[in-house]
Amino acid sequence: MPERDRHPRTVDPAAVPARLRSLASRLLGRGALHADRISNARLDTAGATRWQYSVLVTLRDTGPASQAALSDRTGIHRSDMVAVLGTLAQAGQVRRLPDPADRRRNIVTLTPTGRSRLDLLDRLVDEAQDELLAPLSPAERLDLVRLLQRLDNHHTTR
Amino acid sequence: MPERDRHPRTVDPAAVPARLRSLASRLLGRGALHADRISNARLDTAGATRWQYSVLVTLRDTGPASQAALSDRTGIHRSDMVAVLGTLAQAGQVRRLPDPADRRRNIVTLTPTGRSRLDLLDRLVDEAQDELLAPLSPAERLDLVRLLQRLDNHHTTR
DNA sequence: CCAATCTCAGTTAGACTGAGATCC
DNA sequence: CGGATCTCAGTCGAACTGAGATTG
Numbered sequence A, B: 001m002p003e004r005d006r007h008p009r010t011v012d013p014a015a016v017p018a019r020l021r022s023l024a025s026r027l028l029g030r031g032a033l034h035a036d037r038i039s040n041a042r043l044d045t046a047g048a049t050r051w052q053y054s055v056l057v058t059l060r061d062t063g064p065a066s067q068a069a070l071s072d073r074t075g076i077h078r079s080d081m082v083a084v085l086g087t088l089a090q091a092g093q094v095r096r097l098p099d100p101a102d103r104r105r106n107i108v109t110l111t112p113t114g115r116s117r118l119d120l121l122d123r124l125v126d127e128a129q130d131e132l133l134a135p136l137s138p139a140e141r142l143d144l145v146r147l148l149q150r151l152d153n154h155h156t157t158r
Numbered sequence C: 001c002c003a004a005t006c007t008c009a010g011t012t013a014g015a016c017t018g019a020g021a022t023c024c
Numbered sequence D: 001c002g003g004a005t006c007t008c009a010g011t012c013g014a015a016c017t018g019a020g021a022t023t024g
Helices: A024-044 A050-062 A067-074 A078-090 A112-132 A138-156 B024-044 B050-062 B067-074 B078-090 B112-132 B138-156
Strands: A094-098 A106-110 B094-099 B102-110
Touching: A024 A050, A024 A112, A024 B024, A024 B112, A024 B138, A050 A067, A050 A078, A050 A094, A050 A106, A050 A112, A067 A078, A067 A106, A078 A094, A106 A112, A112 B024, A138 B024, A138 B138, B024 B050, B024 B112, B050 B067, B050 B078, B050 B094, B050 B102, B050 B112, B067 B078, B067 B102, B078 B094, B102 B112
Parallel strands: none
Antiparallel strands: A094 A106, B094 B102
16 A cells, blocks of 8 residues: 655645636635545544445444435445445444345444444544644634535535 | 536435544635636636646746646646647747756746736636635635634644 | 446546656 | 656446336
8 A cells, every 4th residue: 555645735835826816716626625635544543444434334323224325315326335245244343234124225234343343433523623623713613514514414415 | 528517425414424524624715616617617618628628827926837846836747748838839828948057957937818817717717716715705715714714824834 | 128236447737756857 | 766647547435317127
């Protein structure tokens, strides 16, 4: 595995034109980059991915579900869900059983192993949020989250 | 060209677990997705890309520059810069001349054609920002931009 | 027959790596 | 020679498309 730079997509902050520096779309992109790097790095210490984490959280919080329902709740594409669940099932963190009432679909459930695995990942994700939002005060973090939620709601619900 | 859904990565907003819904890293990722889609769509009406726009803006605001300098200022990887400049040069929006003082490097300059092209793209980008930030008041837009700038500065400058 | 579900193979744009050629 | 610089050919994870198989 090749060594990864810690700060790729390098920019010279002082030289970025003002027009670009204040574009919300650019800032969101860069924020997502930092967030992805930090989250991936933390989860990687346990050999996990964000997709795995999203699925485990969703199973805990909304209960057993079909693969299609998990896709709707996590935003992970139906086609990608197959492999994610394959990995989680392989590791015994999830069980995939055909629905007796509708044999087209699988009912996915969290196992005790998955449950305790999730406790670990929750801590790692908390650490990642903290590292990501380090320069902001608690009140500012709340402000940011609320503004982003309103943006997302607006663009998600038509 | 295949028709693209307007809201891919579809989620059922009501069914997303609270833990995920308030994760800053997730919200940044979704915000970037919306921003990318909106910006790409606007620029595409003129057959342009965000990379082309970044390069044109940078040339206008910080003057002629080498490809390496453009990479540092835009965040576009030096390897990808080659193709972007190739396209812009092909369209006569940019001129790429070997630096007489150091013939390893190209000096890239904005042409009058590129200059007026940029005026058009600036308007399209303004429209995109407006569509992206539609649910927020002017004061809230400023808040969001400033919070995101502080995040980016923190993670960019070591 | 039509629709939903799961699966699989392939595509895309963006960010990256590594290596060669050229020049200082 | 050691370093930049530009170019080119790939790699990689994330999001997506389309099509087949199975079931309702």
